[in-house]
Amino acid sequence: MKEVIHTSNAPAAIGPYSQAIKAGGAIYVSGQLPVDPATGAFAGDTIQEQTRQSLTNIKNILAEAGTDLDHVVRVDVFMKDMNMFADMNAVYAEFFTEKCPARAAVEVARLPKDALVEIGAIAVVD
Template sequence: MNQKIESQKAPAAIGPYSQAIKAENTIYISGQLPIDATTGEFAGNDIKSQTKQSLENIKAVLAEVEADMSDVVKTTVLMKNIADFGDMNEVYANYFTGTCPARAAYQVAALPKDALVEIEAIAVIK
């Protein structure tokens, strides 16, 4: 049975989707925009601050099932401008150590709310 996962420390879904779904021992985390749940606003206007907030939102969702970033096995990073890849990657590297998850990164035409980045993740918990 699928279980809906929600964290008050990450922004609420802004459409007909869940922050995350747990299916058996796998967590599928929807794309996290860089919105600070306490303010409802972007954490900043640059790729580094937005990447950090998107990853913090993923951490918050994982915490709801007593998981952490070491449980992440796959991410997808969507960026407004692929030229921001280096700066995004610099922040991203602070969240994953040891065996890093598989990852894909893309430039997209636009993101919701005109964000610079959106990150989704898949985690496997013990």
């Protein structure tokens, strides 16, 4: 069994996928672009602003599922330019401070809507 998680506090899916799926004791959050759900536009032009919005979207999706960032066990970060890693990582460290999740961070050729970053996550359910 799987449960679709959806909140208006994160951008709606722009294709045939869900914001997140709850199944088998975990919540699988789709990659989140830095879209502000209130405006439908990117939260800013810098990697810091975009990282903050992507992680805020994840936080809001997890809240809708009844959990939080403390339950995240895996994060995947896709960046347009690995030279932005330090700036992305500084913002990331504001969201994950203790018992940080496992993570991959990779540079990709292009992201949807030409975003600088897209972040996905997996959280466990208590």
